[in-house]
Amino acid sequence: MPKKKKKIKKKKIKKQNVLKKISKAKNTNKSFVKESNFKATSNLNEEKPEIIKVKKQPSEKRIYNLKDFVVYPKHGVGKIVAIEKATIGQIPIQFYKILVEREKLTLTVPINQQSNLRPISTINQINKCVSILKSKPKIKRTMWSRRAQEYDQKINSGKIYELAEVVKDLNKNTDIIADQSYSERQLFEKAYDRLKSEFEAVLKVSPEDVQKKMDKALGRNQVTDLE
DSSP: OHHHHHHHHHHHHHHHHHHHHHHHHHHHHHHHHHHHHHHHHHHHHHTOOOOOOOOOOOOOOOOOOTTOEEEETTTEEEEEEEEEEEEETTEEEEEEEEEEGGGTEEEEEEGGGOTTOEEOOOHHHHHHHHHHHHSOOOOOOSOHHHHHHHHHHHHTTOOHHHHHHHHHHHOOSSOOGGGSOHHHHHHHHHHHHHHHHHHHHHHOOOHHHHHHHHHHHHTOOOOOOOO
């Protein structure tokens, strides 16, 4: 019986020694990892890369010339009547003078703040607008106040296709005022006049010819004076 106890004790001691060796190996690995991480961080701290500040490139500007037609979203088509210089707070500023003839308004737009301006449309874009005017209007079931807000946003967006969509959607194929509410009539006329002014500037034809072209696309009844 005493011999068996000795064997059991020896086995326990061996297991304990093995466990101690494993724990020592783990501790040495951890310390090595910590040291290597410390060295890596110390190297990074020692060799800090130089941060070079990159100057922002100036925003690309489109240069317009005298007598060029441009579109200002909130006012429609205008013509550059002057390019002037002024000094404000010891800073020289160059700006465009833009005449919006329909509104009898002259806008002053600094050249470095011309992001709102856009050139007038191309003939291809005008042709696409004509096809939009010929298409069927979208019938929305939402409340008029919400639709009116959406139409107003489209009119003032400066985007010619959205302008054509408003004209198409609010068109009643008639000149009888009773067929439209007052607010509908106002929005329609605002969109119609802005689109018409851009048609005139691009096509370079008389206002009468432009109106005929637009009314034909919209299918509006022509009103003639009876003599």
